[in-house]
Amino acid sequence: MISSFTLNTKNKIFINTLLFTMLSTLMCSSFAQQRRDNDIEQRGDPQRWYQEKNTPEAYFATLKKEAYAVYQESITDCKSVATMDKKQCTKDAKSQLQQDLADAKTTSDHPH
Secondary structure, three states: HHHHHHHHHHHHHHHHHHHHHHHHHHHHHHHHHHHHHHOOOOOOOOOOOOOOOOOOOHHHHHHHHHHHHHHHHHHHHOOOOOOOHHHHHHHHHHHHHHHHHHHHHHHHHHHO
């Protein structure tokens, strides 16, 4: 009878230790996930999204870069359009680029 009591006590200690370890691991991983969720910056975001635009020139340069990126995406999309519509698609993309650049200049000259 004493040996079965000792065995049960050892089992209880083992189970308690195991439960404590599992609970601790769960709490640590939960904290780590919460910390990742609270970070503003996400993996893959361009660093420029988190940099302050201190001057109108720097702001214009960022807007210009983004306008050209949109233009490049539009030109890529135009390549998948039917042959007859490619010319019009390219013309529309160029027109939109010019409008975006004009808007960028106006916006950077008169910040909020």
